[in-house]
Amino acid sequence: MPLVVQKYGGTSVADPERINAVADHIARTRRHGSDVVVVVSAMGKTTDDLIRLASDINDVPPGREMDMLITAGERIAMSALAMAVTAKGVPAASFTGSQAGIISDTVHTKAKILEVRGDRLRQALAEGKVPIVGGAQGVSTGNDVTFLGRGGSDTTAVALAAALGADECEIYTDVTGVFTADPRLVPGARRLAKVSFEEMLEMCASGCPKPEMRSVEFARNHHVPLHVRSSFTWEPGTWVKEEDPSMEQAIISAVVHDTGEAKVTVTHVPDHPGIAARLFRSLADEHVNVDMIVQNVSLDGTTDISFTVPVADLVVGMEVCRAHAAEIGAADVLADSDIAKVSLIGAGMKTHPGIAATMFETLASEGVNIDMISTSPIRISCVVKADKVEQAVQALHDAFKLAG
């Protein structure tokens, strides 16, 4: 019998009506002849509520206790969903990450999966039950409850699919799939029927919010086909899988934007070997997540170094740079949080020269100034002013005829 892992996000199980609709679909999948393992996130805004409770009690809550607290959210959702599936006449049993055999490292609030045992899930399947597993949680090698981080339920689902040898992993969410651009910005955006793992990873890194990047990496490494689809319409969504050499590749798959980053510029840095290394090592030590880095060639023996960081890391990033500015002989440290990153992604880019030129021409003809540029073999990203992002995304979507 085929086995499918289905992951349902928080909006998919936000209230008893939604839980009931999801239970119907699980029962339907079983009737159609598949075994099902379910992974579920916390209901609606539960995780936010629990985080707020913690911050009301302790400004710096201990990670071990934070994980114990947050995982209560998935525990509620998984047992409620198991009750709903049972009410449809399909036997079901809920399992915590620990019970499901998801062994993680000991890094609280963002633990990584080390091993998936899955014996109890295999036994539940053998008994004809639908196992329903709390997402984004595990038990550490030190026997403590761990949380895999926001969005970690996708990773749980893919890890279970890999461990149990599932035929596919369905990621149910509140959108119908992965789009050529954010439909809120581009009304003509088209749902992609299929993207490769590599394209999806570049899209995740460029600001596409779903699915979670770690889960895509895990799926690629373990050859688990993902199906990103809607739990509101149940229509077929977007397949994320290995590149299919027999099919002609689209040159460009999508335009992705990200307004969650800020730019830091360190000016008049002496152009000596090792200066940049010292700065970025210090940023890494403080867990500042640096994305794009641009350094201009110097004429006067100094250079400006700019980089982008998530807005949440801006304050710490600025502090690190200011602390080093004097030491490395830099003139000043400037911040700009009024930026956006626009990225073109497409596996066909590798074999089609001129994509970058078309991108820059398109932005220029719209009067959009480019602040920073970075590229990979299948991606070109430009930093622009935040108030130009909608115009830039729409123009690129048109220029590359992504509406199809």
Added chain:
Amino acid sequence: MPLVVQKYGGTSVADPERINAVADHIARTRRHGSDVVVVVSAMGKTTDDLIRLASDINDVPPGREMDMLITAGERIAMSALAMAVTAKGVPAASFTGSQAGIISDTVHTKAKILEVRGDRLRQALAEGKVPIVGGAQGVSTGNDVTFLGRGGSDTTAVALAAALGADECEIYTDVTGVFTADPRLVPGARRLAKVSFEEMLEMCASGCPKPEMRSVEFARNHHVPLHVRSSFTWEPGTWVKEEDPSMEQAIISAVVHDTGEAKVTVTHVPDHPGIAARLFRSLADEHVNVDMIVQNVSLDGTTDISFTVPVADLVVGMEVCRAHAAEIGAADVLADSDIAKVSLIGAGMKTHPGIAATMFETLASEGVNIDMISTSPIRISCVVKADKVEQAVQALHDAFKLAG
């Protein structure tokens, strides 16, 4: 170093301010030189909310899933409280029932503790931490999460106190102790400084809502002194412990009432051996919790059998009796839910004759009719009309001079 187990009920940790106040008291107890193990119930009305969620989803939720769902409540409270204690500079770590080594049977929604291992708690204490344990939960011999039932946190606390060899177990609640009568009915009711385990058990069985009866039995069997006190005023409360032969006993300790029962009467039952046995065996088989039983001597070869049951069991109890009425040759089955039970409890009763007579005279002089009577060596209970209960309790409290 002395060891105290402190149990905090739902109202004691209803919101972040209350959690903070409780954390202060835990830190204070440590400063005063005691090791502390904490047991905590779910915050405020969380358990009710979770039960409502379940009933919105499944009319008959499976017990295994119900226990998984409800225990999320204590998980939230225990991790939040651990964060609060840590914020006071006292190291703390939360533990689920399973992590604390509380092994139960497999009867979901009302599991019984079979064994307490407690190794992780001992280790946490050795590391200088305050272990904070989720109340009313354990792990079954079948490796499933179990709930010990409403009020089960008291039992968790006493079981841990016994297993860890604690010097005492403090039950913190929203009242200042155990009273000579319900202060809502009797304004002059007095807090008892001390009651014996036997008296407390009779009071629990007669309608005194706190502490939970099972926990008192456990405390008596394992010689754990209980201290029932308030987490709002922190003043000394009521000690529940072994009878102290050196102290003069109060003749009567308290008047307790219970309005949560109903009366069933089976009329004109043939007075043959085995008839009552058959009826009460059938009631037991349906888990109907029979309290008082009264059977009158028959004159015409038949008898009326009356008994009381919790109001929640009335419908099933009536069904069982109706099903047997024809078979045993009884005439009719009548129900009366408009009753209340008033009980006098006192260890000194054993050696002071005439207490029952005084009780009946007091009720008669108030015009309160007695419907049923049952006694134990240290208790006399009378069933009266529900609308007479306040008057009866006040009159008995006065007659036995319990205001002191």
